[in-house]
Amino acid sequence: MSDRKRNNRLSRRDFLKGVGAIMGATGVASITRVNPVGAKPDRTNTNGLTTHKRKYKYPWWVKTVDKITTEVNPDIATKPPMVTFATYAQAMIPDEEWDINNSKAKEYVKEGIINNIPGRTLPDLALHYALHSDMTLGSMGSFDSPRTVKIKNHEELVTYNLHPPRDFDLDPWQASPEEASRVLEAAGIQFGASMVGFTKLNPDWIYPYVKFEPGITEPVMDIKNMSFRIPESYKYVVLLITQGPRDLLIRNQSELGAAGDRATYSRMFNAGVQMARFIKGLDYGYAELLAAGPIIPFALEAGLGELGRMNRLINPIFGGNIRITGFLTDLPLAPDKPIDFGLQEFCKTCKICASECPAGALSMADEPYWIPANAFQASGKKVYFEDNLKCAKYITERGNYCSTCLSVCPWSKQDKAALHEIAKVTSVIVPSSGNFLSDMDQAFGYGLIREDDPEMEDWWDLDIPEEGIDSYQGKA
Amino acid sequence: MNLILGIAIGLGIAWLIYKTKNGWVINWFGWVLMGVSASSFVFGVDLFFGSIIEHEMRAGWMGFGLFSIVLPVVLGTIVWHYSIVRSA
Numbered sequence: 001m002s003d004r005k006r007n008n009r010l011s012r013r014d015f016l017k018g019v020g021a022i023m024g025a026t027g028v029a030s031i032t033r034v035n036p037v038g039a040k041p042d043r044t045n046t047n048g049l050t051t052h053k054r055k056y057k058y059p060w061w062v063k064t065v066d067k068i069t070t071e072v073n074p075d076i077a078t079k080p081p082m083v084t085f086a087t088y089a090q091a092m093i094p095d096e097e098w099d100i101n102n103s104k105a106k107e108y109v110k111e112g113i114i115n116n117i118p119g120r121t122l123p124d125l126a127l128h129y130a131l132h133s134d135m136t137l138g139s140m141g142s143f144d145s146p147r148t149v150k151i152k153n154h155e156e157l158v159t160y161n162l163h164p165p166r167d168f169d170l171d172p173w174q175a176s177p178e179e180a181s182r183v184l185e186a187a188g189i190q191f192g193a194s195m196v197g198f199t200k201l202n203p204d205w206i207y208p209y210v211k212f213e214p215g216i217t218e219p220v221m222d223i224k225n226m227s228f229r230i231p232e233s234y235k236y237v238v239l240l241i242t243q244g245p246r247d248l249l250i251r252n253q254s255e256l257g258a259a260g261d262r263a264t265y266s267r268m269f270n271a272g273v274q275m276a277r278f279i280k281g282l283d284y285g286y287a288e289l290l291a292a293g294p295i296i297p298f299a300l301e302a303g304l305g306e307l308g309r310m311n312r313l314i315n316p317i318f319g320g321n322i323r324i325t326g327f328l329t330d331l332p333l334a335p336d337k338p339i340d341f342g343l344q345e346f347c348k349t350c351k352i353c354a355s356e357c358p359a360g361a362l363s364m365a366d367e368p369y370w371i372p373a374n375a376f377q378a379s380g381k382k383v384y385f386e387d388n389l390k391c392a393k394y395i396t397e398r399g400n401y402c403s404t405c406l407s408v409c410p411w412s413k414q415d416k417a418a419l420h421e422i423a424k425v426t427s428v429i430v431p432s433s434g435n436f437l438s439d440m441d442q443a444f445g446y447g448l449i450r451e452d453d454p455e456m457e458d459w460w461d462l463d464i465p466e467e468g469i470d471s472y473q474g475k476a
Numbered sequence: 477m478n479l480i481l482g483i484a485i486g487l488g489i490a491w492l493i494y495k496t497k498n499g500w501v502i503n504w505f506g507w508v509l510m511g512v513s514a515s516s517f518v519f520g521v522d523l524f525f526g527s528i529i530e531h532e533m534r535a536g537w538m539g540f541g542l543f544s545i546v547l548p549v550v551l552g553t554i555v556w557h558y559s560i561v562r563s564a
Contacts, residue, residue: 247531417526418519419539445534462531 052181052198052334054303056189056475059421061428062316064337068300069344070307070381074204076370077380092376092389093396105399112255118456119254128259128400133266154288158276164283172283177334184238184278184333191274192267193240194318194473197302198333201235205297219287230287236333237289239302239326240275242267243318245468246414247459249407251449253358256459257407258400260468264323267467272325279329289326294378299324303336306343309384310353310362310405316341316424317474319413320406341424343411344368345431347384352438353405354384356448359394361387362405408448410441415473477525481518488514499562506559513548513555520544 051064093101112120165172175183181198188196210228220229244267248260279286289295296313299305304324305315314320316339354362363384372378373385395402406412410427413420423440427433441447449455465471492510496502502510520543527536 414530416529417523417535417539419523419526419535444538446532 050178050334052178052185052336054336055182055185056195058316058339059474061425062339062341064303065340066337068297068307068338069340070300070383071368072204072297072381073370074380077204077378079208079378092374092392098396101393101396102399104397108398109255109400117451118453119251119256119451121255121457123460124255124259128255128262131259131262131266133262133269154273154276157273158280158286162277162281164281166283177332180331181334184275184331187278188238188240188271188275191240191271191278192242193271193275194243194322194471195241195304195315197239197241197299197304197336199237199239199298199302199335201237201328202297202301206293210292218285221291228287228291230292230328231285231330233330234285234287234328236329236331236335237298237302237326238275238279238329238333239289239295239299239304239324240268240271241299241304241313241315241318241322241324242271243469243473244321244323245464246321246412246470247462247464247468249321249403249412250447251456251459252404252407253402253448254451254456255400256456257402257404260407261401261403263468264321267469268323268325272327275325276327279327279331282331284329284331286327286329289328292328295324295326298326301335301338303339306339306341307383308343308353308405308409308411309347309351310357310409311383311386312406314343314409314411316411317415319411320403320409321412342428342431346427346434346437348434349432350410350434350438352408352410352441356404356408357391358402358404359387359390361390361394404448410437410446413446414470416470477521481521485514485518501561502555503559503561506555509551509555509559513551516543516547516551520547 109120109125111117113122113125184198185196207228209226210230212232212234213229214232216229216231219231219234220227222228242264244264245260248256248263251257251260276286276288289298296307296311299313300307305313305322308314308320310320312320313322313324315322348366351364354364363386365384368382368384370379370382371385373387374389376388377385391402410423413423415421423437427437492502520540523539523543524536527533527539
């Protein structure tokens with residue numbers, strides 16, 4: 001070989017130098033994104049409180065930030081006229097249409113049973129109904145949904161056979177806010193929560209009919225007069241997220257998918273009741289957050305995820321396979337900080353939830369916007385407002401609860417294959433990769449299992465863990 | 477699975493060392509491509525077994541085929557023809 005030819009070839013030294021430079025640049029870029037050079041992790045929040053030291057740590061590519069990643073402007077915020085004591089569907093759909101939809105749903109359900117349609121057979125339907133909990137009974141996930149949610153008094157469940165220190169003439173449990181958060185997190189995970197987060201009460205999110213009063217010691221709910229009075233000392237918020245059975249949830253748009261959704265709510269309800277009992281057992285008070293305000297903004301502030309295109313919480317570990325519950329309490333708690341894992345940029349190009357939504361209810365816009373889709377939505381936030389009336393009609397006409405948007409989200413994968421972690425890291429380092437990653441997601445055959453898919457009824461033969469949940473997700 | 481994978485890779489490396497001591501000369505990009513092939517193979521196997529647990533067999537077979545068969549075969553062919561000088 002001549003010297004000239006030899007000189008034109010890439011030498012091993014140059015090749016290794018190039019690889020080293022690329023790897024070094026990538027490493028520096030990723031470290032800079034997660035933790036700016038020279039910055040020490042800030043352990044205080046804007047109120048000067050020491051933040052909760054999370055036991056369940058996020059991976060390195062999730063960074064903590066001072067404010068939530070969804071743009072909000074309380075100055076231009078309006079609150080919807082009727083936002084609770086009925087689900088949004090029950091509030092929006094007129095009476096006569098509600099009855100028509102329930103009739104359609106009954107026919108739809110019957111058709112599935114008679115024709116043994118995969119995902120809608122009698123055992124599938126029975127599983128769906130079996131997995132309802134006390135909380136979801138009476139919601140719109142069945143064809144005989146009542147016009148308004150039956151508000152059940154969970155006080156009996158929470159206080160039954162419970163003996164707080166006052167029963168022994170002792171004082172309530174005393175602990176620092178950091179200690180209290182540590183203990184509540186450990187207890188919450190024992191109760192079935194996948195993660196527990198804490199934040200302080202932000203009055204911007206509270207419904208207009210809620211009043212915080214100094215003269216009362218227990219919350220007082222008056223459904224008839226639409227008022228909810230809460231003791232002024234309830235300034236702290238504890239939030240729990242519970243994950244759902246993925247194998248059922250990817251069979252969405254069927255009774256099996258609805259069973260997965262109800263199972264997730266049941267787990268959430270059970271964990272919530274036990275957390276309320278725990279707080280009462282320490283001799284502190286609680287009020288259900290769900291009745292006082294929308295729960296997602298508090299979960300964002302507690303660092304449990306970011307808001308996705310579908311206007312639901314997306315957690316970096318569990319994606320959308322989660323449901324949230326929370327309580328206001330007077331037990332002082334150390335708050336968490338919001339998190340940022342690049343979801344806002346990712347959602348701009350991914351759009352898989354919107355394209356898969358069977359009701360066509362989700363926005364395909366390239367950027368979020370400030371204008372709500374209808375009067376039932378709160379303004380003052382820059383999001384991809386959805387046509388929730390379409391969503392509600394789709395659900396009520398079929399009698400089974402749909403959560404397709406959450407199940408198809410690329411972040412909702414399990415973590416047993418390294419591919420998912422690589423995809424998540426890629427989306428954090430290259431936020432505009434959403435479109436590419438969602439294309440890859442479909443090319444690899446991830447996504448919903450539908451009625452016409454031979455795998456639909458295979459669920460009954462799957463080897464699943466208890467309750468269909470991998471409780472080691474993100475931990476091992 | 478990890479044990480079997482480790483034994484397979486160990487046997488592969490032992491075979492390569494044996495061959496390089498008995499007449500094979502492999503140039504530097506041959507080693508690089510073999511490293512990429514081995515990583516790709518391991519990645520595909522991880523995806524396959526991970527997908528079994530996740531009940532995502534379509535993705536498992538797709539990933540195994542792509543990363544553990546197609547890519548290593550293509551790269552192996554290139555190495556076989558262009559990177560190995562057989563003196564014996």
